[in-house]
Amino acid sequence: MGRPTSSSSSIDSPNHFAFSSTASSQRDLTTDLRLGLSISIAPPFVRYLFFPIAYGTDAFTVHNQKIYIFREQWPPMKAAVAEEEHECNSSTFYVKVYMEGIPIGRKLDLLAHESYYDLIRTLEHMFHTNIIWAEAEMDRDHYEKYHVLTYEDKEGDWMMVGDVPWEMFLSAVRRLKISKC
Amino acid sequence: MHKKMAFSFPDEVLEHVFSFIQSDKDRNAVSMVCKSWYEIERWCRRKVFVGNCYAVSPRMVIRRFPEFRSIELKGKPHFADFNLVPDGWGGYVFPWIAEMAGAYPWLEEIRLKRMVVTDESLELIAKSFKNFKVLVLSSCEGFSTDGLAAIAASCKNLKELDLRDCEVDDLSAHWLSHFPETYTSLVSLNISCLGSDEASFSALERLVHRCTNLKTLRLNRAVPLDKIANILRHAPQLVEFGTGTYTADVRPDVYSDLAGVLSSCKELKSLSGFWDVIPDYLPAIYPVCSKLTSLNLSYATIQSPDLIKLVSHCPNLQRLLVLDYIEDSGLEVLASSCKDLQELRVFPSDPFGAEPNVSLTEQGLVAVSLGCPKLQSVLYFCRRMSNEALVTIARSRPNFTRFRLCIIEPKTADYLTLEPLDVGFGAIVQYCKDLRRLSLSGLLTDRVFEYIGTYAKKLEMLSVAFAGDSDLGLHHVLSGCESLRKLEIRDCPFGDKALLANAAKLETMRSLWMSSCAVSFAACKLLGQKMPRLNVEVIDERGPPDSRPENCPVDKLYIYRSIAGPRFDMPPFVWTMDEDSGLRLS
Numbered sequence: 001m002g003r004p005t006s007s008s009s010s011i012d013s014p015n016h017f018a019f020s021s022t023a024s025s026q027r028d029l030t031t032d033l034r035l036g037l038s039i040s041i042a043p044p045f046v047r048y049l050f051f052p053i054a055y056g057t058d059a060f061t062v063h064n065q066k067i068y069i070f071r072e073q074w075p076p077m078k079a080a081v082a083e084e085e086h087e088c089n090s091s092t093f094y095v096k097v098y099m100e101g102i103p104i105g106r107k108l109d110l111l112a113h114e115s116y117y118d119l120i121r122t123l124e125h126m127f128h129t130n131i132i133w134a135e136a137e138m139d140r141d142h143y144e145k146y147h148v149l150t151y152e153d154k155e156g157d158w159m160m161v162g163d164v165p166w167e168m169f170l171s172a173v174r175r176l177k178i179s180k181c
Numbered sequence: 182m183h184k185k186m187a188f189s190f191p192d193e194v195l196e197h198v199f200s201f202i203q204s205d206k207d208r209n210a211v212s213m214v215c216k217s218w219y220e221i222e223r224w225c226r227r228k229v230f231v232g233n234c235y236a237v238s239p240r241m242v243i244r245r246f247p248e249f250r251s252i253e254l255k256g257k258p259h260f261a262d263f264n265l266v267p268d269g270w271g272g273y274v275f276p277w278i279a280e281m282a283g284a285y286p287w288l289e290e291i292r293l294k295r296m297v298v299t300d301e302s303l304e305l306i307a308k309s310f311k312n313f314k315v316l317v318l319s320s321c322e323g324f325s326t327d328g329l330a331a332i333a334a335s336c337k338n339l340k341e342l343d344l345r346d347c348e349v350d351d352l353s354a355h356w357l358s359h360f361p362e363t364y365t366s367l368v369s370l371n372i373s374c375l376g377s378d379e380a381s382f383s384a385l386e387r388l389v390h391r392c393t394n395l396k397t398l399r400l401n402r403a404v405p406l407d408k409i410a411n412i413l414r415h416a417p418q419l420v421e422f423g424t425g426t427y428t429a430d431v432r433p434d435v436y437s438d439l440a441g442v443l444s445s446c447k448e449l450k451s452l453s454g455f456w457d458v459i460p461d462y463l464p465a466i467y468p469v470c471s472k473l474t475s476l477n478l479s480y481a482t483i484q485s486p487d488l489i490k491l492v493s494h495c496p497n498l499q500r501l502l503v504l505d506y507i508e509d510s511g512l513e514v515l516a517s518s519c520k521d522l523q524e525l526r527v528f529p530s531d532p533f534g535a536e537p538n539v540s541l542t543e544q545g546l547v548a549v550s551l552g553c554p555k556l557q558s559v560l561y562f563c564r565r566m567s568n569e570a571l572v573t574i575a576r577s578r579p580n581f582t583r584f585r586l587c588i589i590e591p592k593t594a595d596y597l598t599l600e601p602l603d604v605g606f607g608a609i610v611q612y613c614k615d616l617r618r619l620s621l622s623g624l625l626t627d628r629v630f631e632y633i634g635t636y637a638k639k640l641e642m643l644s645v646a647f648a649g650d651s652d653l654g655l656h657h658v659l660s661g662c663e664s665l666r667k668l669e670i671r672d673c674p675f676g677d678k679a680l681l682a683n684a685a686k687l688e689t690m691r692s693l694w695m696s697s698c699a700v701s702f703a704a705c706k707l708l709g710q711k712m713p714r715l716n717v718e719v720i721d722e723r724g725p726p727d728s729r730p731e732n733c734p735v736d737k738l739y740i741y742r743s744i745a746g747p748r749f750d751m752p753p754f755v756w757t758m759d760e761d762s763g764l765r766l767s
Contacts, residue, residue, distance in 0.1 A: 075532050076263045
């Protein structure tokens, strides 16, 4: 069922906020298929919303368009309540990622990634740097632009990321660290 | 005029009168009567509350209140609880600690909510305030057990250490041993958020043993059931207790130990914890149930029959937090047994499941609303709702002050009529005249906002998601809700018009959050330029907003009033719109 776009005259802005262009005049309906996500609030609004990772798989359909809900953002509950840490069917696995020189770590859901390549791409985007891991090629003349990615395993040892198969990595990793070369 | 009247009372008399006025609102009102009252009040204010740490600078607070002993600060917006605020956004407490360390060696209490607290901050607190008594960190992060060790080692007069819902880097459980053997002043300890790694039970036991004034003890999951009896044995005076894990092999000696020690706790009024609970151990708490006023079972994955048995033993319950395993049948029993119930929170056990896993519907909420005359605060997650139920709830319980309903699937219509739930929520705001907090869900059109703008005159906080049709909805709220202080919106088709037309309203509020809406970058710039006393922050992890067309919607928008001007601790994905060019790169 279609809904009219916003057009009520009772809230037309007073003169000193005269402002002609609003989001409702944007007619560009292309979605970014490469990144696979699109959100439609109501036609003709189409928002470009891309994250390098799809956190959630929940979706519902409104106006024949799929709206994805990021799992960790809906429903609105704090993560701690009824946390199913030890359940095998848990669909998220958050680890902390620390970058050398920055005291606050960031959280990352490893299960939202399918491979090392996926993970590296996310980290490079999150931390605005080039990451070296087991399969990376580095420009040796510009090593200061690179950071090395290591992980702490269950025994507390720090290992280079990428040496073991992805699934094995997932079962061993406790946290990640990005250090200068 | 009677100018001399103001000076006919010595300041000391006024100060004495003011000392009976504790609430911030009243204190603020007092300070606005006249200049001399402002001056007297500011010198004798002992507790300062800052609802948004970026609304004012530490220096300004210290300048105005030279002798406060207690400060409460809040950082990130509420939606940070649901991961909507990216890591690194801000809310750092260190600048505040640093300023206060220099100015106030006699500071006694620090309460923080949603702030980033580093070990460095904790160490500075431990070093700077010799009479430090109370540290409450609520939903904070950024520190480790090393910082806690510093507090334990140095704060000889510490009475309260409460780490509710914090994210702590658990490096070592031995931080507890840093409390010296001579230290005995602990009254309240909440470490329920600490990790599941091995804990230092003997240090904990010794601490509890020597702190004979301990009234509140909330343990973490790592403390096993068989250790609880030993800990509790030394603390029969406890008023509030949070168990650790509540599971163990069923052994008669463990059970009788636990039951015995619990029944000797004659002052116990509040219980929580219950991780991994197995029903066989529940009867151990029956002896204390008749005195319980607060029960938090939100981690207890037990089914309805056991929950019903438990709840029927607690006739004096005022506050219950529980999972939806309680089901409608359990809520009906609650309604008939607990006539003093004031607050109820029902959380979903399987929020991501496609199908309901329990029989909990709108009927449970109706039953409790009909049966509990003192019920005033509710947070309820369910999968279906009807206008009829909401109207019944509103009519039978007009004393609601907080009503938060989350229908799990967004845009769910009235399951009976397939209509939007506008009329139902309309009834809530119409009948509940003292409503201060409201969270909406389900299928909602602009009409519900018209009701809210018309009736919700005492509403202070409104949370909206996946609702409304147009800017008219937002306009109704901003122009109608006179008491509105906090508005948080996600995934609604609200754009520029309502925001710009109601710009002045934003200065009367603490903050506005809008994410995944339709507010354009151009409107944000305009707002920032025209309203110098607002910080208009655009949060966008896609990159600088000026790399896209101006009429492109921003991802997240956080607007708050401030007399401190734009902040300078923003991460690369936050931009403040200000008077200059409308764009400041961090």
